Amino acid sequence: MAGNRREEAAGYERVLELDVKLGQVSIRNPRAAPGELPKTFTFDAVYDASSKQADLYDETVRPLIDSVLQGFNGTVFAYGQTGTGKTYTMQGAWAEPEKRGIIPSAFEHIFTHISRSQNQQYLVRASYLEIYQEEIRDLLAKDQSKKLELKENPETGVYIKDLSSFVTKNVKEIEHVMNLGSQTRSVGSTNMNEHSSRSHAIFLITIECSETGPDGEEHIRVGKLNLVDLAGSERQNKMGAHGERPKEASKINLSLSALGNVISALVDGRSTHIPYRDSKLTRLLQDSLGGNAKTIMVATLGPASHSYDESLSTLRFANRAKNIKNKPRVNEDPKDTLLREFQEEIVRLKAQLEKRGMLGKKRRRSSRRKKAMDGEGVVDNEGEDENEDGLEKNMENYLKEQKERLEEEKAAIQDDHSLVSEEKQKLLQEKEKMIEDLRKEQEATELLAIKYKAMESKLLIGGRTIVDHTNEQQKMLELRRQEIAEQKRREREMQQEMLLRDEETMELRETYTSLQQEVEIKTKKLKKLYAKLQAVKAEIQDQHDEYIRVRQDLEEAQNEQTRELKLKYLIIENFIPPEEKNKIMNRLYFDGDEDQWKFQPLVPTGGYPLGPARAWLCRFMLPLCAPETAPR
Structure with a gap:
């Protein structure tokens, strides 16, 4: 949880209460009717403003990084409103050890583990990309104007064609790669944050490990770690609508909406179709959402009343996401290891x-x-x-x-x-x-x-330049730290379970000494149940209001896209001869794998034959016609 300085200066009241021990977040509606109870959400772990970066890493993220080093896929992503601390959570202050975020701590963790390993060979490589206005850019490439394509392989899954990758040998080298990419990332000033991330950034670390197994054969396992810093989720009217900001916000909200739809479909259990293809973000995170990966979502919140709607939306999003069931497995002996x-x-x-x-x-x-x-x-x-x-x-x-x-x-x-x-x-x-x-x-x-x-x-x-005694001491300290973190997690789960059981036990063991006492206890219970009923009704109303807000945002985005489409058709109708337009239309076809329209080559190739089959596909998936009417 982070407080925005502008909100503090404006004097907004606090609407969030966090219980770190129980892992609960309560949010109070500043516009609530008298007697309306705050909404409470329970999570695996909760960290307030007094929590340290190391607490989050040691208790929550460290076990996931250990799994990646064992050959699992892992993803950590931060979700929340602009200005609530997503980038700080992921990166922090690099120069100050106690304020280092998840990414620099993960770098240190990975290379320390490698240096202590015995009879193992490692290869670590890093890539850095961003999704800006639904276009994928390689932040480490020399040509920043080049847009990359998403591809899918039946064996390896979704990947990015021509994404650059750098082999790194130590923390300094991988930090250098990170800094190079961060310099070219899309940021901009909004009303919520002077240095707001206007794109989704993904730092990908691939760790390959070679080790001789019990059978005497050499086995290679590959762990992939996605460190994701999502762009802010908020309505356009809070951002400051000028320049490129409205267009950016529209694309950001569309991709985050697609992410929400994927999570809802996964949690629903009745959905036969998961809409991964609705955005490039969800396609890239396909394995992380219900697939072959261990995933941590860090939801960042603003405690001020001004951010109530966004904070409530974030809490609901995280509450749905915690119910996703992934199916992680060790990636052992893949064919294409570097x-x-x-x-x-x-x-x-x-x-x-x-x-x-x-x-x-x-x-x-x-x-x-x-x-x-x-x-x-x-x-x-x-x-x-x-x-x-x-x-x-x-x-x-x-x-x-x-x-x-x-x-x-x-x-x-x-x-x-x-x-x-x-x-x-x-x-x-x-x-x-x-x-x-x-x-x-x-x-x-x-x-x-x-x-x-x-x-x-x-x-x-590993094991070449480290004093064994120091190495063992450090291992013991880390093991003890992990035990403490695991103990805290178990205590939190036990307390949550005890609260539920206490309520059930009270109902079962109720005995009454008089009719008056029975009336009083049952009246109290009735009031409690009535309050819960009112809370559910308020929740339904909030959900309806949220639906209307999302729909309005989608309508705004649709109107903007319709205006752009009308402008393009106006240019086509007035500046491109009809015969040239027909030639272009005849060459168009829809590529289902990449989910976009493409041109057939002028000269037939082995990959795309010109003929009836391709022509039929063009008729089946026709491009959009010129809009006759559209909201102005």
Whole structure:
């Protein structure tokens, strides 16, 4: 829960009450009729303004990151009104350890775990993207204008084509990747927040781990962590409608509405269709919502009366989301792991380097035999034998020595006046060629060695630079911290269960000493039930009001899109000749996989044949006609 400074300055009253021990949030309607009870929601954990970032991470997020390191998929996303602390929750203040958010804490957690691991190889890579006005942008790409496409694979699920990925070896490197992406993220000033996130941002970390199993075979497991910072959920009239802000808000609310519809369909249990395709956000989070992932949703709230409607909407959204049942599983031995590719490439490079070393050894020996046969014995064989092991270990020294020897032989030939001019020239050319071949071999070997070291350095192996005693102490501290967090969670669940049982027990054990006492107790119970009935009626009315608000927002978005469509059709009708328009319309087809209209290529290709089948598809999914009437 976070208080907005502008709301505090305006003097709005507080409408939220949080019970951290019971995990409950109560919200009071500032416009409520006398006697109306506050609405109470119960969650897995609740954190108030006095809670620390470390409390949230250790008690709630840490177990999920541990699962990702074991090969599960995990998602953490923050949802709430602009200005309530979503970005602070996810990122926090990087420079201050006690204020670091979920993302920097997760970085530290991941690489600390890797450094302490034994007999395991890790490969960690990071990607960063944003969904801005329903368009996907790669925040780490050089070309920020390029829009990326969503694809779907039957085996791996939904993915983003051409999304860049950076292999990182430590916390500093992955923080650098994060900072680079954050600089290009879409932000803007609104009435609710001077630096409001105007896009949904997803930082994706893929952790691949290779380990030898009990069967003696090497197994690879892959965990994927989605760290999601959603754009603010609020009505446009609170934002300040100027410039691009209304259009941004319309797209944001549409995608968040689609997210709400997916959650409602998942919780309903009767829905046969889950509308994942209604937005790019829900398609990307498909696994996180009812699929193969462990998911944490952090709902951020504003305590001021000014934010009552948005806070109540957020609480209802979170209350529905907590009932989603996911089906997580370990991703073991997938086919397309980058770690396996790296391991195979390292083995290949190592074999090439070893082969070059053996070649060097053979050349030295054959060179000595040739000199002995020719009677040129000018080389100190004893000295070479002593250095042979060193040369074998260090290719660079060997190649340098060979080059010096060839230069000496070349100088000896030039000084030998007994040789005929043509023979001398021929020998010199041979030596020049040998020197050039040696130089090329040296360059190739150096390139191979550099590539080998670079590839090997990207694979992280724990237990190399850590003092075992310190390592064990740190492990014990973390284990104790996890035990405390688990104990708090169990206490909270037990208290919630005890409250429910107390009410049931009171009803079962009621005995009355007199008729008057029975009347009093039953009257009290009647009043309590009547208050609950009134609360349910108020809830129904609130739901109806919320429905009207959502509908109004959708109508506003529809009107805006209709105006844009009318403008585009006006341009088409007045500036594009009819025959050209018909050519364009005939080339259009609907791609169901990507959920968008596309053009057929002018030249038929193997992927999209021109013909009756494609023409039938075009007739089946026709583009929108020009709107005849629309709200003005």
